Every structure is written in structure tokens, then in C-alpha cells.
Amino acid sequence: MPSGQTSLQDLQTPALLLDEARMTRNIERLAERAKTLGVTLRPHLKTAKSVEIARRLTGGEARPITVSTLAEAEAFHAAGHTDILYAVGIAPQKLARVQALREQGCDLVVILDSPAQAQAVAEAGVPALIEIDSDGHRGGLLPDDPALVEIGRVLHAGDNLRGVMTHAGESYMVRGNAAHADFAERERSAAVRAADALRDAGLPCPVVSVGSTPTAHAARDLSGVTELRAGVYMFFDLVMAGIDVCGMDDIALTVLTTVIGHQPAKGWVMIDAGWMAMSRDRGTAAQDVDLGYGVVCDAEGRVMRDLIVSTANQEHGIVSLRPGAAGPMPDLPLGTHLRILPNHACATAAQHDRYNVLPANGGPMNTWHRFGGW
Amino acid sequence: MPSGQTSLQDLQTPALLLDEARMTRNIERLAERAKTLGVTLRPHLKTAKSVEIARRLTGGEARPITVSTLAEAEAFHAAGHTDILYAVGIAPQKLARVQALREQGCDLVVILDSPAQAQAVAEAGVPALIEIDSDGHRGGLLPDDPALVEIGRVLHAGDNLRGVMTHAGESYMVRGNAAHADFAERERSAAVRAADALRDAGLPCPVVSVGSTPTAHAARDLSGVTELRAGVYMFFDLVMAGIDVCGMDDIALTVLTTVIGHQPAKGWVMIDAGWMAMSRDRGTAAQDVDLGYGVVCDAEGRVMRDLIVSTANQEHGIVSLRPGAAGPMPDLPLGTHLRILPNHACATAAQHDRYNVLPANGGPMNTWHRFGGW
Known part of the structure; x- marks a missing residue:
């Protein structure tokens, strides 16, 4: 089980990651607006x-x-x-x-x-x-x-x-x-x-x-x-990006996941982030671009164009190209780490009991507790 | 916060309820089948x-x-x-x-x-x-x-x-x-x-x-x-009932909720069970009868015909008549307790950290811990 100051490689997946630098930028952006608006x-x-x-x-x-x-x-x-x-x-x-x-x-x-x-x-x-x-x-x-x-x-x-x-x-x-x-x-x-x-x-x-x-x-x-x-x-999240409140590179939350299988004939890559890790939220389904259960990034957080989690079971996600997208599928061998941008940060975060925090200064990761319940 | 042996009336809502008698019946049903099938x-x-x-x-x-x-x-x-x-x-x-x-x-x-x-x-x-x-x-x-x-x-x-x-x-x-x-x-x-x-x-x-x-x-x-x-x-759950594996009266899980508001002109009753309590699962959407975010029962668990949770926000549910259903809306005053049958028991249970157990013998309620994470 992950504890404080684990490295990204050593995290057990799926795991919720928080990019502290992006969060700080988002916090400052709205604080500045409120000040301007009085x-x-x-x-x-x-x-x-x-x-x-x-x-x-x-x-x-x-x-x-x-x-x-x-x-x-x-x-x-x-x-x-x-x-x-x-x-x-x-x-x-x-x-x-x-x-x-x-x-x-x-x-x-x-x-x-x-x-x-x-x-x-x-x-x-x-x-x-x-x-x-x-x-x-x-x-x-x-x-x-x-x-x-x-x-x-x-x-x-x-x-x-x-x-x-x-x-x-x-x-x-x-x-x-x-x-x-x-x-x-x-x-x-x-x-x-x-x-x-x-x-x-x-x-x-x-x-x-x-x-x-x-x-x-x-x-x-x-x-x-x-x-x-x-x-x-x-x-922020993909729903907010889909209505132009932010860009994808403002999204501070991702879910770290591992490739656990392939169905090459179908163009499917299986990952260990299903709806238990992403939530059942399909907030982009009604938007201009349906992003399934989330957009796939590499382990460093770089968006992999047109690659989405198209289907989710409880502990399985199926990664495939977005309908209509030009291929080919990238090669993602067994054990590859990926990061998934969430549709709806409120729902995805609620599936996790901690934030694995990538600090702004690039130092060791921190773990912040997250609570739930009523 | 609820603890062991609270009564249903005293539970803080939303809360996950488990009908032990129904669960026992479901467990015995499949155990019997496995025995027969060898x-x-x-x-x-x-x-x-x-x-x-x-x-x-x-x-x-x-x-x-x-x-x-x-x-x-x-x-x-x-x-x-x-x-x-x-x-x-x-x-x-x-x-x-x-x-x-x-x-x-x-x-x-x-x-x-x-x-x-x-x-x-x-x-x-x-x-x-x-x-x-x-x-x-x-x-x-x-x-x-x-x-x-x-x-x-x-x-x-x-x-x-x-x-x-x-x-x-x-x-x-x-x-x-x-x-x-x-x-x-x-x-x-x-x-x-x-x-x-x-x-x-x-x-x-x-x-x-x-x-x-x-x-x-x-x-x-x-x-x-x-x-x-x-x-x-x-x-069991509404998805299983929708494909005839069980009846609604076999479903052992419900979410206890409280009426918190009304929009009478729209036929809406607001409850404190939103998607955080029900999950975002819309498993009946693709079935013959779309049951929204769940079917409404009274506090004793009796199904209220054609009444569903039609919309869910994070901590709000909107109860209304199913499209096409004959009215009128029942009178559900502020503070009324209701119980909601879930679409997908795996997803709804995952939103909660405990089962509030209604014992088979009708005695005091028990609390069973439920865990999550990876």
C-alpha cells in the first residue's frame, strides 16, 4: 500500500495523482478574479x-x-x-x-x-x-x-x-x-x-x-x-475543458493506471482503472466530444491524442482510439504506466481516500488524506 | 454519526441499508443451485x-x-x-x-x-x-x-x-x-x-x-x-431485476434518504441522496425501462409505483414520476424518509463505508464495516 513519499513508479495502481503546481495555478487564477470583481x-x-x-x-x-x-x-x-x-x-x-x-x-x-x-x-x-x-x-x-x-x-x-x-x-x-x-x-x-x-x-x-x-x-x-x-x-476536469473554462493542461487530477492486457484484433488495451477508480461519471457524453471514461496520458502526464478509456467495468478499463480518430494504436506493453484525465473531478476524487501529490518543486511525493461520508 | 444499534429513524441520511433477510434468501438461492449443478x-x-x-x-x-x-x-x-x-x-x-x-x-x-x-x-x-x-x-x-x-x-x-x-x-x-x-x-x-x-x-x-x-x-x-x-x-439490484434475474422485492440494498425540498410546479421532490450516495451508475438507461438513478420506496421499503430519482447532483436527488406515468405525485412533506433501490449494487455500495443492517429477526440495527481502496 502506498504511504508518504513513495515514488510514482512504486505506487500501487490505480491511484489518484494531484499535480500541485497546476492546482496552485488554478487557485491563484480564481482568487485574482474575485479580487478584481470586488x-x-x-x-x-x-x-x-x-x-x-x-x-x-x-x-x-x-x-x-x-x-x-x-x-x-x-x-x-x-x-x-x-x-x-x-x-x-x-x-x-x-x-x-x-x-x-x-x-x-x-x-x-x-x-x-x-x-x-x-x-x-x-x-x-x-x-x-x-x-x-x-x-x-x-x-x-x-x-x-x-x-x-x-x-x-x-x-x-x-x-x-x-x-x-x-x-x-x-x-x-x-x-x-x-x-x-x-x-x-x-x-x-x-x-x-x-x-x-x-x-x-x-x-x-x-x-x-x-x-x-x-x-x-x-x-x-x-x-x-x-x-x-x-x-x-x-x-478542473474534462467537463470543464469541454465547455472552455480551462484547457486539458490545467487539469490537476489524474488516475495512475497499469496496462494489464490486450485484445489486439479489437484495438483494445486493458488497464486496471475501471469505474471504481474513475467513477461512473460520463459527463462528456452530452458534450461536443465524448471522451468516454477519460483521456489517456503517458506516465509523465502528456496527453496521448485521441486515446480514451472507451469502456469501464468495476476494475477494468478498456483503452482504445476515439471513434473516427486516425490510428495507429500506440504500443503499450504489459506493465506500462498511464495516467487518465477524469471527466468529473468531484466524482473521480470521491472514489479515492488519498491524494498522491506531485509537488510543485519536483521533490518526493506527498500523501494527503481525503475523507468521505456524511 | 450513526453507530451500532441506531434505529432507522435516528440514522443520519443518506445511509446505506441492508435487509438481512433478503440477503440470506439470495445467498441460499444460489448455494442451492450450485449444489444441484454439482x-x-x-x-x-x-x-x-x-x-x-x-x-x-x-x-x-x-x-x-x-x-x-x-x-x-x-x-x-x-x-x-x-x-x-x-x-x-x-x-x-x-x-x-x-x-x-x-x-x-x-x-x-x-x-x-x-x-x-x-x-x-x-x-x-x-x-x-x-x-x-x-x-x-x-x-x-x-x-x-x-x-x-x-x-x-x-x-x-x-x-x-x-x-x-x-x-x-x-x-x-x-x-x-x-x-x-x-x-x-x-x-x-x-x-x-x-x-x-x-x-x-x-x-x-x-x-x-x-x-x-x-x-x-x-x-x-x-x-x-x-x-x-x-x-x-x-x-441484487435494478439492473438484475430489469433482465429478470430477480424481482424488485429481492433487492437487499437501499439508500435511506430525507426529503429536503420541493418544486411543485415541476413535480419535483428534492432528496439528500444524490450521486454521491447512489453512484453515477445509470445501468437501467439501456434497458427496457429506464429507472433514472433508482426507484423510490417508502421508509418501510414498499415500492412507490412509477416514482424514480430522475436527476442526481452530488448531494441532491430529484424525485419525479417516470416519463409517461400517470400521476398524481404523492404528498412527501419536508423531512419524510424514503428508500431508494439502486441501479447497480456494486457501484452504490462503493459510495458508502458501512452497511446499516436491518436484521432478519426485526431486532435492533447493526452496523457492518465496508472497505474500499486497492
């Missing part, structure tokens, strides 16, 4: 789930973060983070754990979009943001829904109204900076209209929170917004 | 990855098992299992771990399908089965490939030839007992022909191993076969 960045740690990465995202300080589970909130609070947004609609049954963290000094804030939730949250004395629907993607109230002010009043009675938030998940479905900028403006406009509706009713709305990785990189003006959220940006 | 059953533990479940599969004895990773081999050997088949083509870099287990008294056997692998395995003194391709699904040699005898000779020189094995993965793609029986006969015929080819060349072939969950349940005659492998049969 908003606070509240990174979403649902993708990383690592105390080491959280430290690099917040410069070692207890700056704002976003989480998708209470297990994340608990782990990051234990590591010193005190300003946490739990950005999944709250279930009443989860409020006891929220309260426990708040009593330990964690400013944990929840989100909600219904009077029933507001009632439960107000009774528990937990502060909340009201979720706004800016693109029909998932949850949230429309900015002009009368329930918005009703909920605001319920929360404000106990001083638990912190503001509003929205997330344009549909921005993942469109390609290019101009299209993402349109979604960024939809996020901004919906959140600001909701904030204004609350303020017009005499309610406070200190926080106006927006964001997704595509919109965060494309927003041109965030007037009226106070904070920006994004998650997958620290790693 | 073959040894070698259960595949890639789905379960649990020492508690392994004990129930083997009646507490050290009977034969199959694994998909060396991490499984190590964990099950530590729990007393000594007859283990590692059923993924061996990479030379993994032989040191195989040898280490063998030196500890574990009869760990590997599989291979190339002369290069046979050379590496022979040098390491590790016994192997030769993988046979019975359906074009993945790896393996055709029974009449001259490489078969060549590999057999390399292995036999060091007394490392144990036999042949095959797996008809394509049997998952067809529906009904007759179609699965055809694939079972393809497995049997290919494996027996390969064994005969080895024997005709004066080589031993004591083990003739076949199996997949669909073929294991449909095989009518296994003459010449010595052992049968199957994995998902202890739990």
Missing part, C-alpha cells in the same frame, strides 16, 4: 474534502468556505475553519448536528427555500441564507415569489436571516465565456432582485452569494453581490 | 467488501472466494479466508503483494491471458488460471488460440498451472432465463474446450471456473465445470 471568495470543498487542500485555498487562515455535507463541516471545523456555509437544503433532522457545531464556535450557516424549513431553523436558532432559483436547475425560490418575504420574516424574528444565495448549475450545459457570462448575470440579477425584495420589506440581507465554476470564471460585473462560490476550479 | 460456489466479494458478509456467504468456514483487488485479498485473508482467486488480469508490479500473501499461507491464485504475464507469474512462483474469452466482452483468449497451450507450458514448467476461467459479462445485456442459459452454455463450452486443449497437450487443468450472476442463475448443465462464480447475487 467580492469575497468562498471556495466549495465538496470536491477536495482535504484539510491540506483547504489550507492552500484559504492561505492558512480561517477564511470562508462552503461544504456539501455535515461530515465536511465537522472535519473542516476541527481543522480550524470557523466560517462555513452548508449549501444543501437543510433537513430538520440535521439541525442537532448544526447546533452542536455552532455551540463549539463554528459559524455554520444553512440554506433553505420553504416556510417549513424556516420554521424548523428559526426554532433551532440557526442562521440561514434563502436559496434563489436563477436558472431552473434545482431548488430555490424565484426572486418575486411571495414566500421569499414570508420566509425572511420567520428567520428575521430570531435574527437568523443572513441573506440569499444562488447557483447556476445550468451553466455547465453551455460552452464558452460569453454563454457563461450570461449565466453569471442571471445569478447576479436573481440574487440582487431577491435581496432588494427582502430589503423593500424592511428585512436585512447582508449576504448576497452567487457562483459556480463556469460563472465564477466568466462574470464581468458582480454589483450588489458580496461573495462568490466555486468548487471544481482547483482541479 | 459445482463449487466461489462467491465474488467485490460487491460486498465486508468481512461480516463474507462470513455469511461461506457459512463461517474458509471456503473459496473471489476478489477484484489485492486490498480485498488482504482484508479477507486477515479475516481467515485462505482460498482466494484474484480475478483481474495480473500486472507484474502486483506480484510482490501476491507473493507476500502466499507466504502468509493464503492460497491466492491470479488470472492472465498473455505469455508476458505467464513469464512474470512463473518467475514469481504464483499459480494462475488462464482467462478464456467466451463472449467478446473483455479479456481472455479464444479456446482455440495457440497462445493458450504456449502459456500453459510456461506455467506448468513451475507447477503453476491451475486451470482456466471465463466470465460472460455480455449476459447482463440480454433479458430472461433462456437468453442467460445460452450465455451459461457459452461459458461452459468455451471453458471446457480450453481445458480440453490444455489436456490434449499433456497439461493439467484441475480448475474449470465459470460464472456471472445472470448465467449462474440460469445454467442448466455444467458438465466439465468445477466451480461457479457470481458477485452481485447476494444483494
